Amino acid sequence: MISLADIEKAAASVLDPAIWDFVTGGSGDEQTLRANRAALDAVAVVPRVLSGVGGASAATVLVASPSEFPAAVAPMAYQRLVHPDGEVALAQAAYSAGIPYVVSTLSSSPVEEIAATGAELWFQLYWLRDRDVVRNLMRRAEQAGCRALIVTVDVPVMGRRRRDIRNSFALPPSISASHLPAEHTAGAQLTDAKTSALAAHTQSIFDPAFGWEDLAWLAERTSLPVVIKGILDPDDARRAARMGVAAVVVSNHGGRQFDGAPPSITALAAIVEAVAGSCQVLLDSGIRSGKDMLRALACGADGVLIGRPLLWGLAADGAAGAYQVLDLLRAEFTESLILAGCADVHAARGLRTITRIGW
Amino acid sequence: MISLADIEKAAASVLDPAIWDFVTGGSGDEQTLRANRAALDAVAVVPRVLSGVGGASAATVLVASPSEFPAAVAPMAYQRLVHPDGEVALAQAAYSAGIPYVVSTLSSSPVEEIAATGAELWFQLYWLRDRDVVRNLMRRAEQAGCRALIVTVDVPVMGRRRRDIRNSFALPPSISASHLPAEHTAGAQLTDAKTSALAAHTQSIFDPAFGWEDLAWLAERTSLPVVIKGILDPDDARRAARMGVAAVVVSNHGGRQFDGAPPSITALAAIVEAVAGSCQVLLDSGIRSGKDMLRALACGADGVLIGRPLLWGLAADGAAGAYQVLDLLRAEFTESLILAGCADVHAARGLRTITRIGW
Amino acid sequence: MISLADIEKAAASVLDPAIWDFVTGGSGDEQTLRANRAALDAVAVVPRVLSGVGGASAATVLVASPSEFPAAVAPMAYQRLVHPDGEVALAQAAYSAGIPYVVSTLSSSPVEEIAATGAELWFQLYWLRDRDVVRNLMRRAEQAGCRALIVTVDVPVMGRRRRDIRNSFALPPSISASHLPAEHTAGAQLTDAKTSALAAHTQSIFDPAFGWEDLAWLAERTSLPVVIKGILDPDDARRAARMGVAAVVVSNHGGRQFDGAPPSITALAAIVEAVAGSCQVLLDSGIRSGKDMLRALACGADGVLIGRPLLWGLAADGAAGAYQVLDLLRAEFTESLILAGCADVHAARGLRTITRIGW
């Protein structure tokens, strides 16, 4: 277990195939999923030498949360699907690693139980048809001590995930979205031979008409910093920054939403330029090593969100497995910093990059 | 059957191998055929977020025909080769899906029978040596209620389709070009060990000397809007637009004519710029998903023509199979619109694209 | 036998493996050999439409020789290696096809016998250590009725052709350079376990110190138009044009000399620009279809030389096989002209090209 790929193999061998497909799959032809990998691999980072600093500090502040290294746990639905300890175990790992954990609207464990781990929490919000539920979620997140509200904007409908459709994927009875009222959760457990229950469920409870005005409505109703997740166009990033968001997350939802979208690393530079320092820029979709983290920073990101690899770790060995993923990422990233001649995260953002064409 | 690739497999398993080759093959080394796919795959479309519109309308007007989504059935010869119901079945599917159907000069069913389906029809015209036949076809198309004349300009001779040559491909006796006088159809049924009967037949009846003056002659003799199909050079597009055509179709004939031609998606941008809005720009050659449709629109097309996939559907299950193809394309395209934050077809044309080099 | 690839397969099945390796191999890692193919495949040619001309004329004049289509037979050594009728058979094919045949300095048949076929001949000259032999070759070529002198400048030494080295390749006793005095030919037949006899022979008789002054010396001593073959750098092309050569041949010697050189199609545009019409520009190295010929012309060449494919045809079926290759090329090229909307060779040079990056 010396690289994330080892842990991925371990997870693939223990998970139910349909759950593995749910975790690993993307939408459509999975072109964006594959392009995320290829585009990261195409970024070479030019190291500096003779910095004169022994070691490097990976510590940073993401949104308003101190973080041992520039990463947070991405919001991911139904983590109990891959391990009985689910969100709590993953938050324990985040706590041990000293990075923020993002609680999903579709968490299979309640935020209060997750908060009990001591982890620094952010709460991820979907825009639901039932506005009362949204209001309650915001309140509940604040009361549980969450430090940021991270609003996902790239799921007006769910992307067409063919693996889940072929598997007629549905949640088992023991797992549901613990933050939602019972009348809003049953749909995700109804097997239908022709579709994915999760897609149908999303369609029934998410409000696809989410707009900039709604985002303003949200921002007015919370004292927490607001992050918007799922931005790829620089005009959208600029508009978000002008609204006063604390950060944007450049993301294609790990290739699970609009297949055909550019890799997030490819979209990053224009967004960094567009927001011009007025808010932080985070990135997700495809980060699989400390080297990938350095690539993102050298291209202008302040930090990254880590998704699937943590489900691999969780599946393979619960909290310990998830921690091992974070520990590897931290070690690899710190080593990459040192090898690139950077004393800290700030220096990493000044590295030159050379992007090979042909991801 | 949840993607066009599933339907392709079904068609491959039911069709006679020589007919499959006729449908699927291209000319020469099939480089343009393959490049069409690769070039579409290389186009990433940058989605927008927070449009505030729930759902999206895919409806548009192509040439002068309202269409439920920005697609029309491409003109394809001898559709009864793949299914006994041939053109009539495919037109029924188009009617059900609410998009135009283009009747081929080489239709194996008469336009009047096709018109009886109620489908919005356009009539495709080849320039034949026998000018009387051309005149009669134009008249007949108008009388059958066709709404546009779509003139194919990229077949001065037939491309060298090696699969058909190796198969000594010829039409079975039961199938012929129903719009042509009997003396003009027999050649397509004569097996010759050294060539494709269709190539020989084309050579005998098509006039390779088709020129801009002839196009003007055609345009003067019809009250219908004229579309020219098979344009890849921007100067040709500009000239056509100045002649007053209603639309140009950027096409390499699905890789079946000049092998070595650029992918149509690659040629598109210069043509959109050249015509500068003075006529519509349609695209065909390689569209295989709703995502591909969005790619074409984001690159500036007003709509697309769908070819081979409809023959797959027709082969697999007649009108129902063809409809399934259209239904999938409509659903995928609409979802792509929503996921890209577009309320309608017009918004799609304003999306940014990032083209990876190396198709 | 409907493409050159079919004929290649036939040749591979009849030739002795060591001779096949000699014909097909390149130098070094064969990177330039492979790149020639890839770079041609990367050139898309944008066809024109509605030219109004039925058919197309492929005829042209290369150097001072009328040619039925813009190709000549490349100079190739020892053609009797692949077929007992050797150069005479290949010249017969060229005569039948109406294109020039280039007699090699290392021809295994005398120029007078080749001339008896009636073919339009050019004579290829290497710069030999024995200046008297050079003088005699020039005289003999003129007296045999050759119409141009084509001087090869890219063989100061032979490229390291590993296949020939591994095969300890040497000429059989029955084959030798018929134009050279006996004392200059024996070396090519001496098997040496550690090297290729042809490389050793070349080293012993070729003068590597060939320079611009020597070329001037040659040009002064002949009444024939002088062509120089093996140019890839535009400064060299410009200098040659200023010296008054009739043509330069952009060539990497079919990937057999300097491995690491660019594909000739890649080098072409800068050379066309450099000579600015003051001499013709021919191209060889990798032409395998009429489509490739059109690519070369669209990129600015006046014509091409055809090499290995003619040895395939010769090996497979003597003069008839070689003619079949030329006939296919002529047919494919003429079809390509028509499909690209060109009435003649001149129009082909005005076509747009789009070069994909990543050969």
Added chain:
Amino acid sequence: MISLADIEKAAASVLDPAIWDFVTGGSGDEQTLRANRAALDAVAVVPRVLSGVGGASAATVLVASPSEFPAAVAPMAYQRLVHPDGEVALAQAAYSAGIPYVVSTLSSSPVEEIAATGAELWFQLYWLRDRDVVRNLMRRAEQAGCRALIVTVDVPVMGRRRRDIRNSFALPPSISASHLPAEHTAGAQLTDAKTSALAAHTQSIFDPAFGWEDLAWLAERTSLPVVIKGILDPDDARRAARMGVAAVVVSNHGGRQFDGAPPSITALAAIVEAVAGSCQVLLDSGIRSGKDMLRALACGADGVLIGRPLLWGLAADGAAGAYQVLDLLRAEFTESLILAGCADVHAARGLRTITRIGW
């Protein structure tokens, strides 16, 4: 044995798999290792013709050392791992070939024994925590007659070489760093199931806080020309040049240190421009043929260092095997010069290059 690839195969068949992995492996995902090869292959060099010079001289001066061809033996640790004669045998080969040999700080043979071969020596220096050892190494190198000090700056820590970690790689008892005091060498021989002993050893003795001031300190304390090795950023190269170094080595340590770094051939041009002739520019990482050497020179390098291929030769056949590698490189390089129309090394630096995108 007619190419380096043949010798590589021979070495792979005789070496212990863990030692083979140590020699051949890179760090991380080995992306930089692979990219070195791909990027060199992407450089085409445009040859010149008619230089009028028979043959070519490959001789040059590297730093202050005359060299028969523009290459030196790269510093490589523990050469006795691959052959009992280790450094001495390799230096004999360098002596025979007339090129400099770089003695590693981690040499498994003492510099005095290596010097006895008569080879032109440079001494490679790591910056060690124990400053007295550094001082002593410098003295000892000078006294042994070394002609340059080559300071490696890209190993603040060792890159994560997964092959060595999986193999729990450690030195056998018979091999150690002969220049270091015994208390500093034992760690490299301690097998630890979880890591590579070499990585642990490096960490314990190397000073990661090596900076520009330390380099100045070194430079003041030696009369030898100073070369710094491991530069990829042009600003670092410029700073080194301003400090008065004799040369910089553009290198990514053969893909063994920062995985994610650009290929050295890709980084080269900006560095050549940055130093603007004020010092020499050498290159290593991936040179595997005389063609690769010419590529490096055409892109602006003054010479190259050769690493792994010499360990292959050493493993396969001791000093004779290593000499065979150098002899092949010299022969291939000289041939490449001649085929590219260059009379000497200086002319090679004036050749045009065309870089294909997509390494």
